[in-house]
Amino acid sequence: MTTVQREQLEADVLIVGAGPAGLACALHLANLIKKHNEAGGASGGTTLSAENIYVLEKGREVGAHQLSGAIMNPQGLAELVPDFKNSAPLDTPVTDDAALLFTKNSSLRFPLTPPPFKNKGNYVVSLNKIVKWMGGLVEAAGVNLFTQFGGASLIYEGEGIAGVITEDKGVDKNGKPKANYTPGYELRAKVTVLAEGTRGSLTKQLVEKKNLSNINPQTYGLGIKELWDVQPGRIQPGFVAHTLGWPISTDMYGGGWIYGLSNNRVSIGLVVALEYADPRFDAHAAFQQWKTHPLLKKILDGGKLVRYGAKSLPYGGWYAMPRNYLDGGLIIGDSGSFLDSQRLKGIHLAMKSGMLAAETIFDALKAGDTSANTLSAFPEKVEQSYIKKELWEVRNFHQSFQHGLIPGLFQTGLQFISGGRGLIDPMRTHAGYQAYKKLNNSPPGAPQSEPERFKGDGKLTFDRLTDVYHSGTRHEEDQPCHLIVRDLDVCATKCVVEYGNPCQYFCPAAVYEMAQDYNGRPKLKINAANCVHCKTCDIADPYQIIEWVVPEGGGGPNYEGM
Amino acid sequence: MKILVITEQRQGKWNNTSFETLVAAQQIAADTGSAISALVIGKGVANFAEDVAGKNIAEVLLVEHDLLEAYTPDGYSLALAQVIASAKPDLVLFPHTYQVRDFAPKLAAMMGKGMIADCVGFHKEGDKSVFVRQMFQGKTAADVTFQGPAPWFASFQSGAFRADLLSAHPSGKAPVNKIVVELKPEQIRTKPLDLFKEAKSAVDLTQAPIIVSVGRGIKAPENIPQAEALAKAIGGEMAASRPICDEGWLPMERQIGSSGQTVAPKLYLALGISGAIQHVVGMKGARTIVAINKDQNAPIFEIADYGIVGDIFELMPALTAALEKAKT
Numbered sequence: 001m002t003t004v005q006r007e008q009l010e011a012d013v014l015i016v017g018a019g020p021a022g023l024a025c026a027l028h029l030a031n032l033i034k035k036h037n038e039a040g041g042a043s044g045g046t047t048l049s050a051e052n053i054y055v056l057e058k059g060r061e062v063g064a065h066q067l068s069g070a071i072m073n074p075q076g077l078a079e080l081v082p083d084f085k086n087s088a089p090l091d092t093p094v095t096d097d098a099a100l101l102f103t104k105n106s107s108l109r110f111p112l113t114p115p116p117f118k119n120k121g122n123y124v125v126s127l128n129k130i131v132k133w134m135g136g137l138v139e140a141a142g143v144n145l146f147t148q149f150g151g152a153s154l155i156y157e158g159e160g161i162a163g164v165i166t167e168d169k170g171v172d173k174n175g176k177p178k179a180n181y182t183p184g185y186e187l188r189a190k191v192t193v194l195a196e197g198t199r200g201s202l203t204k205q206l207v208e209k210k211n212l213s214n215i216n217p218q219t220y221g222l223g224i225k226e227l228w229d230v231q232p233g234r235i236q237p238g239f240v241a242h243t244l245g246w247p248i249s250t251d252m253y254g255g256g257w258i259y260g261l262s263n264n265r266v267s268i269g270l271v272v273a274l275e276y277a278d279p280r281f282d283a284h285a286a287f288q289q290w291k292t293h294p295l296l297k298k299i300l301d302g303g304k305l306v307r308y309g310a311k312s313l314p315y316g317g318w319y320a321m322p323r324n325y326l327d328g329g330l331i332i333g334d335s336g337s338f339l340d341s342q343r344l345k346g347i348h349l350a351m352k353s354g355m356l357a358a359e360t361i362f363d364a365l366k367a368g369d370t371s372a373n374t375l376s377a378f379p380e381k382v383e384q385s386y387i388k389k390e391l392w393e394v395r396n397f398h399q400s401f402q403h404g405l406i407p408g409l410f411q412t413g414l415q416f417i418s419g420g421r422g423l424i425d426p427m428r429t430h431a432g433y434q435a436y437k438k439l440n441n442s443p444p445g446a447p448q449s450e451p452e453r454f455k456g457d458g459k460l461t462f463d464r465l466t467d468v469y470h471s472g473t474r475h476e477e478d479q480p481c482h483l484i485v486r487d488l489d490v491c492a493t494k495c496v497v498e499y500g501n502p503c504q505y506f507c508p509a510a511v512y513e514m515a516q517d518y519n520g521r522p523k524l525k526i527n528a529a530n531c532v533h534c535k536t537c538d539i540a541d542p543y544q545i546i547e548w549v550v551p552e553g554g555g556g557p558n559y560e561g562m
Numbered sequence: 563m564k565i566l567v568i569t570e571q572r573q574g575k576w577n578n579t580s581f582e583t584l585v586a587a588q589q590i591a592a593d594t595g596s597a598i599s600a601l602v603i604g605k606g607v608a609n610f611a612e613d614v615a616g617k618n619i620a621e622v623l624l625v626e627h628d629l630l631e632a633y634t635p636d637g638y639s640l641a642l643a644q645v646i647a648s649a650k651p652d653l654v655l656f657p658h659t660y661q662v663r664d665f666a667p668k669l670a671a672m673m674g675k676g677m678i679a680d681c682v683g684f685h686k687e688g689d690k691s692v693f694v695r696q697m698f699q700g701k702t703a704a705d706v707t708f709q710g711p712a713p714w715f716a717s718f719q720s721g722a723f724r725a726d727l728l729s730a731h732p733s734g735k736a737p738v739n740k741i742v743v744e745l746k747p748e749q750i751r752t753k754p755l756d757l758f759k760e761a762k763s764a765v766d767l768t769q770a771p772i773i774v775s776v777g778r779g780i781k782a783p784e785n786i787p788q789a790e791a792l793a794k795a796i797g798g799e800m801a802a803s804r805p806i807c808d809e810g811w812l813p814m815e816r817q818i819g820s821s822g823q824t825v826a827p828k829l830y831l832a833l834g835i836s837g838a839i840q841h842v843v844g845m846k847g848a849r850t851i852v853a854i855n856k857d858q859n860a861p862i863f864e865i866a867d868y869g870i871v872g873d874i875f876e877l878m879p880a881l882t883a884a885l886e887k888a889k890t
Binding site for chain 2: 009144146185455458465466468469474475477518529
């Protein structure tokens with residue numbers, strides 16, 4: 001296919017990604033337009049309509065790719081949907097919050113819960129349910145919400161962007177069109193809003209191409225989660241606990257969560273920063289090991305795994321926030337680094353960033369000017385909002401832990417009393433993959449001692465394939481691989497010696513495995529159909545040669561209830 | 563306005579979408595006060611022209627030529643270009659069939675015209691004809707209209723109009739007018755061979771009483787024939803777990819599991835299959851499961867009725883030989 005004729009559609013606003021940020025943007029903008037039209041604002045000249053807002057979502061349905069702990073600070077939602085307490089699926093308010101220090105066989109509760117772990121007034125929620133509910137509101141407001149369509153590439157125009165081309169459907173593994181071939185649509189818009197979530201594939205292209213990076217590169221964590229139905233009485237709904245320590249060593253940054261939901265359901269998970277020295281560290285195995293702690297065992301014993309998932313999250317904060325506006329484009333939510341890395345909370349900030357973007361776009365559409373000139377109002381609004389206040393206080397927080405837990409805690413203390421400044425401000429950091437230490441054993445070609453993979457007992461702990469099964473992940477099998485490795489030779493010759501192919505270990509969905517070719521040489525095998533869209537490979541590959549691109553729309557996990 | 567409907571028939575049979583497109587034409591004609599011509603094209607197709615003459619249309623155009631006996635994109639587009647030049651329609655409507663998809667874009671391009679393909683509706687906006695097309699897998703519909711002078715080309719999706727609404731000619735029959743087209747053999751650059759129906763390649767594993775299934779333990783595609791020999795000896799169908807089909811060692815339609823088929827045969831012989839849950843959900847309903855695996859901790863043994871901890875490369879030939887011997 002040399003030239004592809006694409007259907008063209010034009011919208012006022014095109015939002016890529018139906019998560020908390022994208023949907024808040026769509027809903028708030030639709031509300032603003034409604035008010036404007038009711039007040040007879042259309043007489044001014046430009047007629048605005050919610051129908052000219054398009055939202056793209058790569059998941060099978062709205063919410064299918066949403067994964068979070070999640071404890072939600074309701075601040076954002078309260079502004080977006082003032083009567084949310086009556087209508088939103090909030091599950092349960094936080095009743096008790098504990099910070100626990102784990103050793104292998106015991107846990108110690110901090111006598112006072114440190115401020116970042118305090119969650120009074122927050123809710124334990126299923127982000128999947130919240131987002132699904134928001135999707136309903138957005139559609140009811142007249143916005144065009146298209147599920148099963150991903151943004152495959154950006155349309156660049158002049159200094160900025162002018163829309164998105166959706167992914168081609170019906171292409172076989174060799175890139176040849178199948179009987180159901182449909183070329184992607186060319187969607188043009190006055191404003192394109194990138195709300196792709198963590199490590200957005202279009203956002204990544206755009207930030208690179210237009211040099212939008214801030215002083216720090218974005219850094220990430222990886223969260224691995226299981227949802228369990230447990231025996232009655234094992235945990236109070238609204239009880240939330242955060243664990244530090246075992247099995248995460250002190251030279252790493254990470255911790256666990258245990259959240260009690262209603263109906264004897266528990267959300268558990270482990271987050272680790274994707275900046276560690278051991279290239280063979282297996283986050284999934286660490287999570288499984290964490291579940292064998294007596295405290296977890298007690299809760300989970302006799303229970304049943306309901307669902308599994310994994311997702312990366314941006315830790316970089318204020319100093320990693322990319323420039324978030326350009327001609328015809330804005331970046332919001334996780335894609336724009338709107339996440340508080342100290343509290344690991346981003347839902348409310350994502351929503352707020354979406355709402356501020358909506359206000360910016362509304363003014364721009366009315367003025368008939370969607371250039372960077374007008375859209376630069378967005379970062380100004382962010383600056384004046386509580387987003388800035390919250391992110392500014394923790395602007396050096398995550399960076400403090402790059403040399404381990406102890407110096408991190410020390411510096412955090414100093415930051416706490418100096419309003420976030422601490423010893424060094426701004427504190428710089430490196431991209432996480434640069435933290436790997438090379439395997440310094442044996443000459444090239446010599447057999448590598450590979451750690452044995454975690455198997456699980458099938459009751460409390462599971463291997464990765466079993467967990468992936470519980471993520472509900474599905475992809476059309478006959479399609480081009482959506483994990484593009486630029487140079488497979490690097491994997492087979494260089495990486496195998498230098499790092500032992502960390503992709504086999506960091507991927508929480510068993511996508512990557514080193515097999516052997518006919519001549520017995522190592523060969524990377526990519527089980528793309530297992531991919532849960534966490535983006536870890538794109539982030540954590542030591543050579544940065546893995547490119548995550550959108551697969552055929554509708555593929556991916558099904559995070560029902562997550 | 564003058565509407566020309568291109569009908570389609572093959573091997574003595576109507577393509578029913580032709581009638582649906584005639585219904586669309588009748589509705590457009592009623593909205594716009596137009597006259598409908600219906601074209602029948604081929605060789606020896608006068609009976610089809612008579613058939614369609616009974617419908618409520620102004621005339622039937624019949625084009626017959628030796629070179630139109632079998633469909634070719636060159637023949638059809640050259641002939642239709644001549645028909646359009648002589649009949650001078652404003653609007654040319656096609657049923658959106660595979661054949662139309664093949665030649666209509668070529669015809670439109672040849673005549674320097676656009677085409678609105680795969681429409682599901684029509685309405686008038688002022689004096690403009692507006693066609694409705696589905697987008698985003700049917701989630702939304704777009705109104706599309708033509709720019710520039712007639713003729714305009716459009717095709718209608720199968721099922722968009724109801725063929726049973728086709729109204730008959732009020733006074734018996736519309737006239738059938740023959741149009742002579744000139745085609746030379748050298749203009750037809752393709753040579754159609756015999757029509758054939760694609761053999762149904764997909765095996766229906768769900769109906770197989772015995773399935774011999776291979777997993778990663780088979781190691782290399784060269785080893786598959788050993789399993790096939792066993793399958794033949796036992797009278798079973800070959801199947802595989804995902805990695806095997808993913809490598810292309812067996813076709814995808816033989817994949818068992820969550821992303822393949824779900825089967826419940828009388829006997830399921832699992833060779834070198836570890837028993838990941840993704841595979842197990844596709845075969846756990848089998849009445850008897852026999853598993854052979856080197857690893858005694860392989861989860862497949864948890865669901866197997868009979869398990870052999872051993873090397874499939876020793877056991878496959880041995881089993882095959884034993885089965886062959888039992889037959890004699």
